[in-house]
Amino acid sequence: MSDQEIIESDLNTVLSSEEIAEIDAELAHVPYKSGAAIDALKIVQAQRGWVSDQSLQAIAKYLEMSAEELEGIATFYNLIYRRPVGDKVILFCDSVSCWLCGCEDIKQKISERLGVDYGETTADNRYTLIPVPCLGACDRAPVMMVGDDLHTHLDKQQIEKLFADSKQSDKGGQ
Amino acid sequence: MIIFVDGQEIEVKQGENVLEACLNAGLDLPYFCWHPAMGSIGSCRQCALVQYQNPEDTRGRIVMGCMTQVTDGARFSLNAQNATEFREAVVESLMLNHPHDCPVCAEGGECHLQDMTVMVGHRDRRYTGKKNTHRNQYLGPLIQHEMNRCITCYRCERYYRDYAGGSDLGAQASRDHVYFGRHQEGVLESEFSGNLVEVCPTGVFTDKPFLKHYSRKWDLQSAPSICSGCGVGCNISPGERYGKLKRVHNRYNHEVNGYFLCDRGRFGSGYINSDQRLDYSGLKGAGLKSADATFAAVHQSQAIETAAGWLQGKKVLGIGSPRASLESNYLLRELVGRSNFSSGFSDAEAAVVRSIINIQKTTVATNPTIKQMESADAILILGEDITNTAPRVALALRQALRNKSFELAEQLGLPEWQDAAVRNLAQDQLSPMVIVSAMDSRLDDVASQLISLSPAAIADFSCAVTASLQGQESDDKRVQQVANMLSAAKRPLIISGSSMLSANIVDSAACLAEALQAHKQAAQEVMLSFCVPEANSMGLGLLVNEDKRPLRLSRLAKKIDTVDAVLILENDLERRLSQSELDLIFSGKTRVISMDLLENNTLARSDLVLPVASYAESQGTLVNAESRAQRHYPVFEPAAERLCSWQWLLQLAAVMEHKKLAGIAHFDQIVEACSKSQPIFADLTAVAPDHSFRDRGLKVPRQTHRYSGRTAINADVSVHEPPQPTDCETPLAYSMEGLNRDQPASLIPYVWSPGWNSNQSLQKFQAEVNGPLKGALKHSGAGQRLIKSTQQGLEYKLKVTHPRMQKGRWQLLPMHRVHGSEELSAYTDEIAELAAQAFVALGETVAEKLGVAEGEMVVVSTADQEISLQVKVLSRVAKNCVGFSVGYDKTKSLRAGDSVALRRDKSWQPPQVIATDRGVASNGC
Amino acid sequence: MEKVLTRNIGPDQMPTDMTAYKANGGYVGLRKALSHMSPKDCLKVISDSNLRGRGGAGFPTGMKWSFVPTEDKCTPGHKYLVCNADEMEPGTFKDRLLMECDPHQLIEGMILSAYTIGADISYIFIRGEYVVAIQRLRDAIAECYAKGYLGDNILDSGYSLNMYVHPSAGRYICGEETALINALEGKRANPRAKPPFPQVSGLWGRPTIVNNVETLCNIPHIIDRGADWFKTLGRGEDSGSKLFGVSGKVKNPGCWELPMGTPIREILEDHAGGMRDGYQLKGLLPGGGSTDFLVPEHLDLAMDYNVIGAAGSRMGTGTMIVLDDRSCPVAMVLNLIRFFAQESCGFCTPCRDGLPWTRQVLEDIESGCAESEHLETLAYQIKYIGAIGNTHCALAPGAMEPLQSALKYFYDDFKQHISGGQCPYHKGA
Numbered sequence A: 001m002s003d004q005e006i007i008e009s010d011l012n013t014v015l016s017s018e019e020i021a022e023i024d025a026e027l028a029h030v031p032y033k034s035g036a037a038i039d040a041l042k043i044v045q046a047q048r049g050w051v052s053d054q055s056l057q058a059i060a061k062y063l064e065m066s067a068e069e070l071e072g073i074a075t076f077y078n079l080i081y082r083r084p085v086g087d088k089v090i091l092f093c094d095s096v097s098c099w100l101c102g103c104e105d106i107k108q109k110i111s112e113r114l115g116v117d118y119g120e121t122t123a124d125n126r127y128t129l130i131p132v133p134c135l136g137a138c139d140r141a142p143v144m145m146v147g148d149d150l151h152t153h154l155d156k157q158q159i160e161k162l163f164a165d166s167k168q169s170d171k172g173g174q
Numbered sequence B: 001m002i003i004f005v006d007g008q009e010i011e012v013k014q015g016e017n018v019l020e021a022c023l024n025a026g027l028d029l030p031y032f033c034w035h036p037a038m039g040s041i042g043s044c045r046q047c048a049l050v051q052y053q054n055p056e057d058t059r060g061r062i063v064m065g066c067m068t069q070v071t072d073g074a075r076f077s078l079n080a081q082n083a084t085e086f087r088e089a090v091v092e093s094l095m096l097n098h099p100h101d102c103p104v105c106a107e108g109g110e111c112h113l114q115d116m117t118v119m120v121g122h123r124d125r126r127y128t129g130k131k132n133t134h135r136n137q138y139l140g141p142l143i144q145h146e147m148n149r150c151i152t153c154y155r156c157e158r159y160y161r162d163y164a165g166g167s168d169l170g171a172q173a174s175r176d177h178v179y180f181g182r183h184q185e186g187v188l189e190s191e192f193s194g195n196l197v198e199v200c201p202t203g204v205f206t207d208k209p210f211l212k213h214y215s216r217k218w219d220l221q222s223a224p225s226i227c228s229g230c231g232v233g234c235n236i237s238p239g240e241r242y243g244k245l246k247r248v249h250n251r252y253n254h255e256v257n258g259y260f261l262c263d264r265g266r267f268g269s270g271y272i273n274s275d276q277r278l279d280y281s282g283l284k285g286a287g288l289k290s291a292d293a294t295f296a297a298v299h300q301s302q303a304i305e306t307a308a309g310w311l312q313g314k315k316v317l318g319i320g321s322p323r324a325s326l327e328s329n330y331l332l333r334e335l336v337g338r339s340n341f342s343s344g345f346s347d348a349e350a351a352v353v354r355s356i357i358n359i360q361k362t363t364v365a366t367n368p369t370i371k372q373m374e375s376a377d378a379i380l381i382l383g384e385d386i387t388n389t390a391p392r393v394a395l396a397l398r399q400a401l402r403n404k405s406f407e408l409a410e411q412l413g414l415p416e417w418q419d420a421a422v423r424n425l426a427q428d429q430l431s432p433m434v435i436v437s438a439m440d441s442r443l444d445d446v447a448s449q450l451i452s453l454s455p456a457a458i459a460d461f462s463c464a465v466t467a468s469l470q471g472q473e474s475d476d477k478r479v480q481q482v483a484n485m486l487s488a489a490k491r492p493l494i495i496s497g498s499s500m501l502s503a504n505i506v507d508s509a510a511c512l513a514e515a516l517q518a519h520k521q522a523a524q525e526v527m528l529s530f531c532v533p534e535a536n537s538m539g540l541g542l543l544v545n546e547d548k549r550p551l552r553l554s555r556l557a558k559k560i561d562t563v564d565a566v567l568i569l570e571n572d573l574e575r576r577l578s579q580s581e582l583d584l585i586f587s588g589k590t591r592v593i594s595m596d597l598l599e600n601n602t603l604a605r606s607d608l609v610l611p612v613a614s615y616a617e618s619q620g621t622l623v624n625a626e627s628r629a630q631r632h633y634p635v636f637e638p639a640a641e642r643l644c645s646w647q648w649l650l651q652l653a654a655v656m657e658h659k660k661l662a663g664i665a666h667f668d669q670i671v672e673a674c675s676k677s678q679p680i681f682a683d684l685t686a687v688a689p690d691h692s693f694r695d696r697g698l699k700v701p702r703q704t705h706r707y708s709g710r711t712a713i714n715a716d717v718s719v720h721e722p723p724q725p726t727d728c729e730t731p732l733a734y735s736m737e738g739l740n741r742d743q744p745a746s747l748i749p750y751v752w753s754p755g756w757n758s759n760q761s762l763q764k765f766q767a768e769v770n771g772p773l774k775g776a777l778k779h780s781g782a783g784q785r786l787i788k789s790t791q792q793g794l795e796y797k798l799k800v801t802h803p804r805m806q807k808g809r810w811q812l813l814p815m816h817r818v819h820g821s822e823e824l825s826a827y828t829d830e831i832a833e834l835a836a837q838a839f840v841a842l843g844e845t846v847a848e849k850l851g852v853a854e855g856e857m858v859v860v861s862t863a864d865q866e867i868s869l870q871v872k873v874l875s876r877v878a879k880n881c882v883g884f885s886v887g888y889d890k891t892k893s894l895r896a897g898d899s900v901a902l903r904r905d906k907s908w909q910p911p912q913v914i915a916t917d918r919g920v921a922s923n924g925c
Numbered sequence C: 001m002e003k004v005l006t007r008n009i010g011p012d013q014m015p016t017d018m019t020a021y022k023a024n025g026g027y028v029g030l031r032k033a034l035s036h037m038s039p040k041d042c043l044k045v046i047s048d049s050n051l052r053g054r055g056g057a058g059f060p061t062g063m064k065w066s067f068v069p070t071e072d073k074c075t076p077g078h079k080y081l082v083c084n085a086d087e088m089e090p091g092t093f094k095d096r097l098l099m100e101c102d103p104h105q106l107i108e109g110m111i112l113s114a115y116t117i118g119a120d121i122s123y124i125f126i127r128g129e130y131v132v133a134i135q136r137l138r139d140a141i142a143e144c145y146a147k148g149y150l151g152d153n154i155l156d157s158g159y160s161l162n163m164y165v166h167p168s169a170g171r172y173i174c175g176e177e178t179a180l181i182n183a184l185e186g187k188r189a190n191p192r193a194k195p196p197f198p199q200v201s202g203l204w205g206r207p208t209i210v211n212n213v214e215t216l217c218n219i220p221h222i223i224d225r226g227a228d229w230f231k232t233l234g235r236g237e238d239s240g241s242k243l244f245g246v247s248g249k250v251k252n253p254g255c256w257e258l259p260m261g262t263p264i265r266e267i268l269e270d271h272a273g274g275m276r277d278g279y280q281l282k283g284l285l286p287g288g289g290s291t292d293f294l295v296p297e298h299l300d301l302a303m304d305y306n307v308i309g310a311a312g313s314r315m316g317t318g319t320m321i322v323l324d325d326r327s328c329p330v331a332m333v334l335n336l337i338r339f340f341a342q343e344s345c346g347f348c349t350p351c352r353d354g355l356p357w358t359r360q361v362l363e364d365i366e367s368g369c370a371e372s373e374h375l376e377t378l379a380y381q382i383k384y385i386g387a388i389g390n391t392h393c394a395l396a397p398g399a400m401e402p403l404q405s406a407l408k409y410f411y412d413d414f415k416q417h418i419s420g421g422q423c424p425y426h427k428g429a
């Protein structure tokens, strides 16, 4: 994401009415406002891709929590992104069953194909690659999620096909 | 109940945990995350020992001492190999990412981690990987952040958030990346942030002003002292080196401050090193040009002679001071004579303090210590913003609110020290606390109910609750609710104070307490407590309490013409008298002699000024809000020509050949004389041991055994070593010789014990965890309560008058600020920075009506002046009231209760930020 | 054997809707309980059935429930039932199947469980990556509300229960039941100290039961068909059936419902089809990443809690991870330790800082730059981190299980790494 874009998305310092409606729905079944903290982070992230400082402050204010408290929560959970991510996040399983079934080669293939390592976003801002604990699909290892879709029995051809229309960035092939 | 530890039989108390039991037995069981005031969470795993099922069990299993409750006959081992190996492994893993920079780390030499590392015997690291590192944050002028030293014990977060109620510091991230800090860089908001310095077992949070002129703990010379920041009287241990006060640490007193201070107390002593301190006596017009209004420095003896000349055989008035010691005030009174002595309180202050004293002398309610206040199960606050007027008390009230959760825990058989479990159980349930005040207070966040009323209405409200307790119905639902809350409680606390300068509020609080006590069964205990503004308000109040017609300050000003001289003791009259009254005092022919520490306008207008020692350079007794007299001792000798004010006064008396004071030459004799002067002071001699006290033949050393002693610091001036000063006035010595162990509680200058270099060594001085100091049991306790109530009660006749506010005018009410309102601490750079600008505080509707927002300027006009002040917008405020920052230079002339008009300051332009030093500060880490 | 938990799950793994679920005997147990059985009766049946928790620890479900204070022994307020659907134990993939394919079975199990313990609010705490399961559960819950199976006065019984799906924001530790409770409260998911147990002070300080998905899925059947029937399902000493799974280099990895006590060999060979061609079995973790290795000599052991326990391992989640002879055991353990070090919540020292230390030692060994002292250090670390009670929760001791057993069974492999200065499995790598 370019600096320009980050700054623009940061202008979202107030919650949208859709976000508020969704958070309110969660608030309905917790006894304390702070009880919906994680839900609220996820709701806002679903809208904005990630949780910027400004988004975090807006949520904290709405839930009557301090930004510090919410920060502690946001940075605890790995599915809350406190840095910008690409359009889709690749959650790549590197746990034991996938490892036994050769996920390291697949990871390398993805890295080569997209030019990113763990924690990085492709130059075209389409993908961010993140390792994830066991995805609970070990019988179909190796697996990964791209956005909401689970991809199983991964092999190199599949990776090639999946990311066929993704530009190879400069960093690739190292 | 007993337990066995390594075969040794240990007497334990039911309900305590094994770590506490071991520490109480004098055993060295290492720990980190446990804190005596905050209980256990079991995160560091350092306090491991082995527990055996029965005498036959030889293997046992590892348990955490802090998480294990004692049971009768339980068997443990500290020394079993698996226990020692485990504890060493804990330190080895804590050290994986820890910097190896003890020699240059600010915590070195008083580091809990360092102590524990040595204690478990860890030496050689096996880890060869890279260390994790963190970025530090700028946290304001008081606290330095150095995250790489963190061992993730969670103490800071638990202290700051759970204990002190701060919301802007917490744990972030997870696994071995946990980070303790703010969401974004910035000044820590809590007025108790300084305790992080002592709570953190390593050097993550350190005392920032101290770092600017750093010394090792072992190189600090210390003396037992009392904070002069407010009327609470927290016990402190200031440390000096090279004639500078380096820092202030907490000094444990289990009935007063326990383990914690407020930031004013910890950081507000910087004024002692200020350039604005007076070094020499100054005589106005004594220079070559005799018409000159400037001062010429004169020698001590000349100053005394001059003063004596002005006073001897003349009509003289004396003005005392609530921030000067009891001894100095007493001497001044004796010197000028009782009827010529004015307390130095403003008239309004004098009336409230008088009320408070009279109540304490007669009330049937308990006048609680801070420790007792922590046991309250319902609280009513009348008119005070306690966090700003008696900060340490507010911290105690936050703990009292947890009694509800302890009740719930007890039902489940959960001990109070199971901290996280008790908090999880209770969630946000707190004991009830109702705050009735004119506007925002810093305890609003935890109050069960907030009622915003003007001072007069607060007194009315309190009377209505009283009436309701006596069976009279009220149409105000809130009255009934408060009455119910109080009568349902086992240990209700009513707390009020002098900050609104309303004797009515204070009296109404007392009425209420009496009614409540009468209303209840005998088993229930009503507590009644008052906050007073200054360190010795109560001592001074007691001194003049028996006077039938005390000389009011305003009257003194009026009769100034009739006297030849006035002697002012440590009092900036600008804070207490109007401009016209001041003019009366200073523009006549009456000679004015002032004794003080720092430049101010009272001094500037005086004819002779005498430089006095600060609390850290002098000995004295201060009487706190609960009427506890406590002694402070000089940490170091006053520099230049400063003298303690009692010394000035004694010398004056000697030269003047004052009859009554002629026989007095030493401090202890003043104490003795004072104690005999009024029955209320009878116990003064028991406050602390006198100068003849010896422990095993020696005085108590101010210096540590590891003190580096002489250095070459003055070699540019002289290579000859000056001799160590001798101290004939106190039981302390300017020396490292002597024992610092088990002495009377009032004589502990610092804590240290072999193997325990950090402040955790305190447990070696305590009779038991959280209990009194050993020395307080063996000798006298820490301080003496002077007032013992007759319990006869008083007849209160309240005459509540409601000021009539014209349209467009507001009643001006004082808002006290931890940083900024107190006279002396405000001279400390860091405190001044935090105090920021003087302000006027408005409710939202008023701000709206005036068309101003927070930070903009408003002109406040009283009958005789106009002041432009920055606007603060309040979240709640009583009708027709506005607040002003009390004690700030710019608002010194404003008085509580003034009727003012307000208008937007049209000439005001938003300031342009040209530069800020924040970037520099944050890069410093 | 008759399929119980998976009877509605076809090979296509399509979700079962309410009609289909009911057509196959669904909600019969619920009607029976709500009309004829008191909560006490239900508790007795579950206790008698000897159902043990399927979340990993195997704690008897009936006993766990019995610790919930009854109304007269408890301050008034909510009680909670929480379904632990966080399934993140490496190598575990059973709960996903149950939720994706038969959501009503779980919901019925939850209503019955909640009824038994007197809960009025229930949550399904599900890992956020299970997007399909989340959607299907939400749909099924909506169906239940619409048809009166959830909400006020369920099936006119006077009993009311609300149910919410709470997708997690990640972290393995959230599966630990007290950490899960903190996560549900919207806090950092550090585990809590026990006691107090959640049964008395759990979610928002109120009595709370946390059960695994599979555990809860058993409930409707036990209520419907009785404890005795349930006991007969097992082949060994444990009752019921169980989802067993196999992953790794086997011919036919997957997850099957089989009787408790089915021998490992049968699962591995008959169901998973044995090792892939060219691969030999070297060892296996019987129930997920935090169980101890078993080796070929253990193949004839029955998958029963006590039998596997006696062999020095744990049944765990019952989903096996197979180590073949061409994969490096040191690297496999390193992979697991990396996972656990990464997933440590950071609360207690041995786990937070001890596991990264272990990781570093293993990295040295795997990369061939270790000395024999490294093995001593590992042994030291196992003693330090590996015992329950040394740490605040069971994550870190669990992490040490594969390591300690690998050192026992594959010691030569560790030695070879050190003496050869490289990994014998990835020569030159």
Ligand SMILES: Cc1cc2nc3c(=O)[nH]c(=O)nc-3n(C[C@H](O)[C@H](O)[C@H](O)COP(=O)(O)O)c2cc1C
Binding pocket: C052, C053, C054, C055, C056, C057, C058, C059, C061, C064, C084, C085, C086, C087, C088, C089, C172, C173, C174, C175, C176, C177, C178, C210, C211, C212, C213, C215, C216, C393, C394, C395
């Ligand atoms: C680190 C850790 C992770 C866990 N993860 C899960 C999990 O993902 N799912 C689960 O059902 N139980 C998990 N558990 C076990 C739970 O703490 C708890 O025992 C279980 O949910 C109880 O359910 P049961 O009695 O039905 O087995 C985990 C335990 C630990 C220590």
Ligand code: SF4
Binding pocket: C173, C190, C191, C343, C344, C345, C346, C347, C348, C349, C351, C352, C391, C392, C393, C394, C395, C396, C397
């Ligand atoms: S063992 Fe300790 S650090 Fe590890 S997950 Fe459990 S509580 Fe957290």
Ligand code: FES
Binding pocket: B019, B030, B031, B032, B033, B034, B040, B041, B042, B043, B044, B045, B046, B047, B048, B064, B065, B066, B067
């Ligand atoms: S002091 Fe006991 S675990 Fe930290």
